[in-house]
Amino acid sequence: MSLHSFNYMGIPVEYKLIRKKVKNINIHINEKCLITVSASERTPVKYVTDFVESKADWILRNMAEIERYNLTKPDDMIYDGKNVFILGRQYAVKVIESQENSINIEDEYVVIKSNSSESDVLKSQYMEFLKEKAYDVFSSVLNEMYQKIKCEGIPEPKLNIRNMKTRWGTCNIKTSVITLNLQLIKTDIDCIRQVASHELVHFKVKNHGKDFYRLLEKYVPNWKELKKAMDTRYKDGI
Numbered sequence: 474m475s476l477h478s479f480n481y482m483g484i485p486v487e488y489k490l491i492r493k494k495v496k497n498i499n500i501h502i503n504e505k506c507l508i509t510v511s512a513s514e515r516t517p518v519k520y521v522t523d524f525v526e527s528k529a530d531w532i533l534r535n536m537a538e539i540e541r542y543n544l545t546k547p548d549d550m551i552y553d554g555k556n557v558f559i560l561g562r563q564y565a566v567k568v569i570e571s572q573e574n575s576i577n578i579e580d581e582y583v584v585i586k587s588n589s590s591e592s593d594v595l596k597s598q599y600m601e602f603l604k605e606k607a608y609d610v611f612s613s614v615l616n617e618m619y620q621k622i623k624c625e626g627i628p629e630p631k632l633n634i635r636n637m638k639t640r641w642g643t644c645n646i647k648t649s650v651i652t653l654n655l656q657l658i659k660t661d662i663d664c665i666r667q668v669a670s671h672e673l674v675h676f677k678v679k680n681h682g683k684d685f686y687r688l689l690e691k692y693v694p695n696w697k698e699l700k701k702a703m704d705t706r707y708k709d710g711i
């Protein structure tokens with residue numbers, strides 16, 4: 474690995490060169506805008522630099538796009554003034570320095586009392602609070618939907634909660650465990666009902682075929698709308 478740079482219209486561009494058994498010269502830009510170029514042992518550095526320079530326009534365009542995305546992407550930290558969702562309602566976080574640690578919802582605020590102002594500490598305190606809330610809400614929603622759907626020959630589910638990146642819920646048919654994403658606590662109760670029902674229906678129909686959606690629609694007629702609302706409004710990673 475070696476570092477190289479060149480000037481493009483007055484802008485210094487630096488790249489990392491990695492020697493690999495590759496046919497062509499490959500340029501990769503990561504999410505931190507670092508450029509990595511791979512080329513075979515036999516390609517002279519001068520040739521590589523000339524090639525990268527010839528792509529400078531494309532590189533800078535991509536870097537600008539990555540930076541724009543980084544600026545607008547949702548942040549996953551907890552701090553004073555941050556807006557958070559709980560059960561579909563928006564609240565502003567208020568951080569108060571205090572000897573005791575507690576979190577309470579007061580009107581339109583989530584009031585976090587903490588002996589630390591460190592973002593990481595506040596975040597883990599907040600996640601604990603969300604987990605407790607989620608446990609109460611998810612248990613009652615899952616039971617409510619189970620009571621409605623059990624006549625389809627569905628076994629009583631056991632609830633598990635996890636913070637997941639990509640899925641709202643999963644189910645294990647063998648152990649009758651339904652895992653709901655902690656993130657669901659941000660959505661409203663109808664969205665949680667939709668996911669709980671979706672997983673319950675899987676106990677009867679494994680795949681997402683016609684039978685599956687026929688059954689889901691019977692208990693949650695507007696599931697499509699709810700799913701769309703969830704995917705667009707509530708994915709910010711906290």
Ligand SMILES: [Zn+2]
Nearest residue numbers: 671672675681
């Ligand atoms: Zn599914």
